[in-house]
Amino acid sequence: MAIEVRIPTILRTYTAGAKSVEGSGATLGEVLGDLESRHHGLRDRLVDDAGLRRFVNVYLNDEDVRFLGGLETPVADGDTVTVLPAVAGGGS
Amino acid sequence: MLTISPELQAKIVAHARADHPDEACGVIAGPAGSDRPQRFIPMLNAERSPTFYRFDSMEQLRVWREMDERGEEPVVIYHSHTATQAYPSRTDISYASEPGAHYVVVSTRDPDQVEFRSFRIVDGLVTEEEVQVAGGDREREPGVE
Numbered sequence: 001m002a003i004e005v006r007i008p009t010i011l012r013t014y015t016a017g018a019k020s021v022e023g024s025g026a027t028l029g030e031v032l033g034d035l036e037s038r039h040h041g042l043r044d045r046l047v048d049d050a051g052l053r054r055f056v057n058v059y060l061n062d063e064d065v066r067f068l069g070g071l072e073t074p075v076a077d078g079d080t081v082t083v084l085p086a087v088a089g090g091g092s
Numbered sequence: 093m094l095t096i097s098p099e100l101q102a103k104i105v106a107h108a109r110a111d112h113p114d115e116a117c118g119v120i121a122g123p124a125g126s127d128r129p130q131r132f133i134p135m136l137n138a139e140r141s142p143t144f145y146r147f148d149s150m151e152q153l154r155v156w157r158e159m160d161e162r163g164e165e166p167v168v169i170y171h172s173h174t175a176t177q178a179y180p181s182r183t184d185i186s187y188a189s190e191p192g193a194h195y196v197v198v199s200t201r202d203p204d205q206v207e208f209r210s211f212r213i214v215d216g217l218v219t220e221e222e223v224q225v226a227g228g229d230r231e232r233e234p235g236v237e
C-alpha cells in the first residue's frame with residue numbers, strides 16, 4: 001500500500017529534493033521505517049528513543065498524530081502524511 | 093536584507109504590543125521565490141507564555157497548506173520577546189527550521205521604544221540583516237541593543 005509523505009524544505013536533503021515520497025506500512029512507524037531504507041537519515045530527524053520528536057509535527061491527513069496514536073497510528077492506502085517542523089522559540 | 097512595507101511592519105509591532113506580556117508570533121507570506129512579504133498572518137501562540145512561543149499545530153497545517161495552494165512561502169516568521177532584546181535566543185536558534193525565511197524578532201520590553209530586527213538562521217548560525225522599510229520615509233530601522 002502506498003502512503004504519500006510530504007517532506008518540508010529543511011528535510012529535502014534526505015529525499016534528493018523531492019517534496020513528497022511514498023512509503024508503505026500498516027502504521028506511521030512502519031512507514032517511517034520503510035522510508036529510512038531509501039532515504040537514510042530521515043527517520044532520525046523525526047523520531048528519537050521516546051517516539052516522535054517534540055518539535056516535529058506529523059499529520060495523518062488532517063489530524064496531528066499526537067492526538068491519534070503517535071507512531072502506532074494505523075495508516076491506509078491513499079493516506080497522506082505531512083511533516084512540518086514546529087515553529088517555536090522564545091525569549092529566555 | 094529584509095524589505096518590508098511600513099504597513100506590515102506596523103502590523104507586526106501592533107500584534108506584539110497587543111499580546112504583551114505573552115509572546116506573539118506569526119508569518120508574512122509572499123509569492124515563492126519573490127522574497128517579498130505580502131500577506132500578514134498572525135498566529136496563535138499555543139504556549140500563551142511570556143518566555144516561549146509555538147505555533148498551534150493544527151493552525152500551522154492549515155496556514156502552510158493555504159500557502160502551498162497559493163504558491164506562497166513563509167517569507168517572514170516573526171515573534172516577540174517581552175523582557176529581553178530583539179535578538180534570537182538559544183531556543184530560537186535551535187528550533188529555527190525555515191532556512192529561507194527572514195526571522196524577525198520584536199522586543200516589547202520598552203513600551204515606548206520599538207526594537208525590530210531581522211535575521212537569517214541557518215544550521216544554527218545567526219546573521220543579522222538590514223531592514224529596509226520601503227514605501228515610507230524611514231529608510232532603515234536600526235536595531236537597538
